[in-house]
Amino acid sequence: MSDETREGSLSTDETPGGSSAVAPATADTVIEVDDVNFAYVKGKDVLRDISMQINKGQVTAFIGPSGCGKSTLLRCLNRMNDLIPTAEITKGEIRILGTDIYDPSVDVIELRKHVGMVFQKYNPFPKSIYENVAFGLRIQGIKSKSVLDEAVERSLKLAGLWEEVKDRLDSSGLGLSGGQQQRLCIARTIAVQPKIVLMDEPCSALDPISTTIIEELITQLKDEFTIVIVTHNMQQATRVSDRTAYFYLGELIEMDDTIKIFNNPSRKETEDYVSGRFG
Amino acid sequence: MHDQATDPPLQKSENPFQKKITPQKRQDAVVSTVLRMATYFILICAAFIFLDIIRKGAPVVFQTEFPFVNTKFFTDSPETLMTFETEDGTFYKMDFSDYSQWKRDNPEGRIVEEHSHAYSGGGIFGPLVGTALLTIICIIVALFVGLTTAVYLNEYSSKGRFMDMVRLAIMNLAGVPSIVFGLFGLGLFCFVAPVITGEPQERSILNIPLFGGNFLAFQGWGTSMIAGGFTLAVMILPVIIAACEESLKAIPMGFREASLALGATKWQSISKSVLPYAFPGMLTASILGITRVAGETAPIMFTAALAHKDKLPWQDTDSIGGFFSQSVQAMPYHIYTVAARIPQSEYTKPMQFGSVFVFMVLVMCFAALSIFMRINYRKRVKW
Numbered sequence: 001m002s003d004e005t006r007e008g009s010l011s012t013d014e015t016p017g018g019s020s021a022v023a024p025a026t027a028d029t030v031i032e033v034d035d036v037n038f039a040y041v042k043g044k045d046v047l048r049d050i051s052m053q054i055n056k057g058q059v060t061a062f063i064g065p066s067g068c069g070k071s072t073l074l075r076c077l078n079r080m081n082d083l084i085p086t087a088e089i090t091k092g093e094i095r096i097l098g099t100d101i102y103d104p105s106v107d108v109i110e111l112r113k114h115v116g117m118v119f120q121k122y123n124p125f126p127k128s129i130y131e132n133v134a135f136g137l138r139i140q141g142i143k144s145k146s147v148l149d150e151a152v153e154r155s156l157k158l159a160g161l162w163e164e165v166k167d168r169l170d171s172s173g174l175g176l177s178g179g180q181q182q183r184l185c186i187a188r189t190i191a192v193q194p195k196i197v198l199m200d201e202p203c204s205a206l207d208p209i210s211t212t213i214i215e216e217l218i219t220q221l222k223d224e225f226t227i228v229i230v231t232h233n234m235q236q237a238t239r240v241s242d243r244t245a246y247f248y249l250g251e252l253i254e255m256d257d258t259i260k261i262f263n264n265p266s267r268k269e270t271e272d273y274v275s276g277r278f279g
Numbered sequence: 280m281h282d283q284a285t286d287p288p289l290q291k292s293e294n295p296f297q298k299k300i301t302p303q304k305r306q307d308a309v310v311s312t313v314l315r316m317a318t319y320f321i322l323i324c325a326a327f328i329f330l331d332i333i334r335k336g337a338p339v340v341f342q343t344e345f346p347f348v349n350t351k352f353f354t355d356s357p358e359t360l361m362t363f364e365t366e367d368g369t370f371y372k373m374d375f376s377d378y379s380q381w382k383r384d385n386p387e388g389r390i391v392e393e394h395s396h397a398y399s400g401g402g403i404f405g406p407l408v409g410t411a412l413l414t415i416i417c418i419i420v421a422l423f424v425g426l427t428t429a430v431y432l433n434e435y436s437s438k439g440r441f442m443d444m445v446r447l448a449i450m451n452l453a454g455v456p457s458i459v460f461g462l463f464g465l466g467l468f469c470f471v472a473p474v475i476t477g478e479p480q481e482r483s484i485l486n487i488p489l490f491g492g493n494f495l496a497f498q499g500w501g502t503s504m505i506a507g508g509f510t511l512a513v514m515i516l517p518v519i520i521a522a523c524e525e526s527l528k529a530i531p532m533g534f535r536e537a538s539l540a541l542g543a544t545k546w547q548s549i550s551k552s553v554l555p556y557a558f559p560g561m562l563t564a565s566i567l568g569i570t571r572v573a574g575e576t577a578p579i580m581f582t583a584a585l586a587h588k589d590k591l592p593w594q595d596t597d598s599i600g601g602f603f604s605q606s607v608q609a610m611p612y613h614i615y616t617v618a619a620r621i622p623q624s625e626y627t628k629p630m631q632f633g634s635v636f637v638f639m640v641l642v643m644c645f646a647a648l649s650i651f652m653r654i655n656y657r658k659r660v661k662w
């Protein structure tokens with residue numbers, strides 16, 4: 001990323017120190033993306049020269065037009081792209097908590113326990129609310145009823161769903177409203193106590209009220225989790241995120257504090273996009 | 280504007296929509312007639328088959344007195360039917376076992392005209408039991424192999440040329456004539472399949488010594504219900520695999536992703552968040568396969584079926600192995616026997632039509648059950 005930003009700062013009259021993203025990894029950095037190229041099919045890189053740092057306890061938003069690679073990068077962070085046989089990182093390294101997550105010694109199962117994911121289309125299992133939240137712990141072999149009960153209650157409370165469902169934990173998760181289902185999915189994700197939660201357009205299938213609830217939830221969750229969220233909604237990015245990364249055609253154009261990105265971006269392209277003059 | 284006089288008055292005699300016969304309309308009429316006729320032709324065939332079978336078969340199965348069903352037809356196995364006349368001109372018709380009894384009871388009775396009709400007496404209990412056993416073995420084997428293959432193809436295998444060829448091969452299997460499966464089953468399961476035994480037979484191709492003086496002998500299972508069940512299973516595998524794959528594909532990708540993202544292993548994800556939801560669909564689709572298997576004659580003709588057998592499967596043996604390695608009677612083969620391999624007479628008709636009627640009703644019940652389950656299942660699926 002350093003190239004990008006330096007270029008950006010040089011071409012404007014900004015003070016050169018404005019790009020804090022070029023700062024070396026600090027103790028607070030949990031995710032470091034280091035000069036990464038990624039291809040779904042050999043020879044066609046959909047991500048190019050991506051470098052960024054994501055800090056602990058912050059909400060980082062990925063914005064950019066459709067098809068620019070936001071989801072792709074997000075899914076690289078918990079190696080969900082492993083599901084696609086030909087997909088691979090062709091250059092660079094992604095380090096989470098200091099470890100290269102594509103190193104052969106890394107167990108992807110363990111990685112995903114630390115890096116949870118909430119999907120665009122809420123996808124609770126056709127099980128009871130309780131079993132949905134307990135799923136992640138059950139597959140880890142936890143059987144103790146008291147441990148599960150405690151985890152389910154804590155996660156549902158964190159997800160702001162406890163009051164609404166505590167009397168019907170045994171009824172199906174599919175019986176909830178869309179917004180409740182998405183919060184159930186968030187509860188399911190945080191039940192395994194990940195360090196990082198990735199969210200790919202978590203509100204895009206929801207009504208405005210549910211969206212507001214989830215946005216509030218996100219700002220509360222950042223005390224405990226580092227959150228990366230992909231969104232198409234500029235207001236949402238300004239409301240929930242501390243830092244914002246703008247992508248365009250597989251490249252990271254600019255990453256900075258959200259306030260700066262939306263009020264005073266270093267790059268012309270970013271300004272055009274966030275002000276709606278894009279295209 | 281409102282001056283009525285300016286509008287030319289509509290003349291009643293000139294109907295603008297007058298019927299006109301054009302070539303296009305004639306063509307339309309011809310095509311729709313042909314299409315309708317073709318459909319009616321199928322209807323007529325179906326009606327003829329069903330009505331004929333019902334008309335001739337139902338009286339064998341149902342009766343006017345209590346219990347209104349001819350229970351003997353369901354509880355007895357096929358026997359030779361005897362018809363004879365005594366000197367005094369009385370006509371008798373009875374199963375062979377009754378006939379022997381009758382002769383013992385009437386030693387002085389002189390029989391003048393006597394005929395025997397093979398397989399036309401008794402009932403169809405033996406064939407029903409045999410078909411049930413064959414079908415059960417077939418379904419267990421086919422579901423197990425089909426399910427595992429489908430899971431592998433759909434969840435594990437990487438996409439590519441080789442896998443496309445595997446799929447093509449499986450689909451082509453569906454086009455193989457059933458008599459070929461019968462011969463294949465004879466060659467593989469009856470003659471070559473391995474058994475564990477203390478004394479391998481002469482015909483065994485290969486004997487691999489095991490512990491305790493036993494051998495893994497490739498001598499085949501002989502003509503047996505297990506060989507028949509396996510042969511039928513291989514025959515419907517393409518159907519089962521396709522059905523299972525279809526059900527797996529219907530499970531949203533989100534379930535797999537969600538559980539993987541929670542740190543599930545691939546197998547945990549499949550076994551906990553895919554298979555439980557795919558299973559009802561698989562079972563439903565497989566029942567339709569059952570109806571097909573139950574009615575097949577060719578695959579069991581060489582591998583499992585017997586025209587006649589005195590004892591029921593459980594009367595003939597005391598070991599599990601012995602149970603499965605005996606031949607059985609089976610409905611389709613029984614129908615073939617009574618329809619084509621015995622001299623026809625009016626006395627053979629009840630058995631012929633009775634068997635066909637019962638079998639048809641049974642198979643239709645299974646088909647209906649399958650359709651009912653499918654509708655029910657579709658209703659329950661919410662994702």
Ligand SMILES: Nc1ncnc2c1ncn2[C@@H]1O[C@H](COP(=O)(O)OP(=O)(O)OP(=O)(O)O)[C@@H](O)[C@H]1O
Nearest residue numbers: 040041046064065066067068069070071072073084
């Ligand atoms: N499974 C896949 N196989 C091949 N190419 C893919 C696959 N998924 C995405 N791509 C391609 O990668 C590029 C980036 O896609 P990606 O889904 O990351 O975009 P996005 O920024 O998330 O877009 P959106 O805002 O629409 O979700 C696109 O050009 C897309 O066509």
Ligand SMILES: [Mg+2]
Nearest residue numbers: 070071072200
């Ligand atoms: Mg996306």
